[in-house]
Amino acid sequence: YELTQPPSVSVSPGQTARITCSGDALPKQFAYWYQQKPGQAPVVVISKDTERPSGIPERFSGSTSGTTVTLTISGVQAEDEADYYCQSADSTGIYRVFGGGTKLTVL
Amino acid sequence: QVQLVQSEAEVTQPGASVRVSCKTSGYTFTDYAFSWVRQAPGQGLEWMAWISAYNGNTVYAQRFQDRVSMSTDTSTRTAYMELRSLRSDDTAVYYCARASLTAMLVGDYWGQGSLVTVSS
Numbered sequence: 001y002e003l004t005q006p007p008s009v010s011v012s013p014g015q016t017a018r019i020t021c022s023g024d025a026l027p028k029q030f031a032y033w034y035q036q037k038p039g040q041a042p043v044v045v046i047s048k049d050t051e052r053p054s055g056i057p058e059r060f061s062g063s064t065s066g067t068t069v070t071l072t073i074s075g076v077q078a079e080d081e082a083d084y085y086c087q088s089a090d091s092t093g094i095y096r097v098f099g100g101g102t103k104l105t106v107l
Numbered sequence: 108q109v110q111l112v113q114s115e116a117e118v119t120q121p122g123a124s125v126r127v128s129c130k131t132s133g134y135t136f137t138d139y140a141f142s143w144v145r146q147a148p149g150q151g152l153e154w155m156a157w158i159s160a161y162n163g164n165t166v167y168a169q170r171f172q173d174r175v176s177m178s179t180d181t182s183t184r185t186a187y188m189e190l191r192s193l194r195s196d197d198t199a200v201y202y203c204a205r206a207s208l209t210a211m212l213v214g215d216y217w218g219q220g221s222l223v224t225v226s227s
Contacts (some may be wrong), residue, residue, distance in 0.1 A: 030211060030212075041220055044214075050208075089211040096168075
């Protein structure tokens with residue numbers, strides 16, 4: 001089972017960045033989004049498709065439509081430059097899987 | 108506060124085994140599980156396995172099923188992951204993460220990572 005993300009997304013500061021993740025089981029399984037900066041462990045920024053954990057800025061949001069989930073970062077800041085990974089489970093709900101990751105570049 | 112502290116970096120030879128430890132604090136150990144995730148240099152995250160600290164139940168990604176073992180020690184609040192028959196392409200940073208007993212989230216808190224280098 002695979003989750004498909006674009007390899008890269010570029011935006012200017014203050015613009016909106018949208019990162020998509022596609023997978024056949026996404027209508028049945030929650031998606032999670034992680035931010036990873038160089039040399040650091042991943043941090044959850046969106047849980048269960050749309051929930052923002054405490055401490056995560058309001059500019060991070062998640063949405064879902066059919067077999068695609070989307071991470072939206074509104075008013076992108078320089079500090080948001082990072083790799084972003086979606087994560088979910090296969091249709092059995094047993095095996096976890098990560099998307100290939102998307103490098104967000106803030107121009 | 109929740110903390111996961113992993114063992115130090117290791118250099119090991121092809122064919123050998125490596126064990127990574129993950130010592131925890133700041134929460135009720137048996138209320139959660141652990142995920143193990145690796146990241147090869149310049150590559151993405153790869154989920155390897157999951158173990159319940161409540162009852163020891165395990166789930167392994169199919170590609171690691173024959174080479175990975177996991178355990179937890181409630182008395183020391185530590186989780187362990189052993190990878191056997193190492194190859195050069197097993198060179199990676201290995202992470203432990205606190206996982207849910209029921210949800211599919213890989214980890215809400217993560218260790219700092221342990222670099223394992225496989226080289227002759």
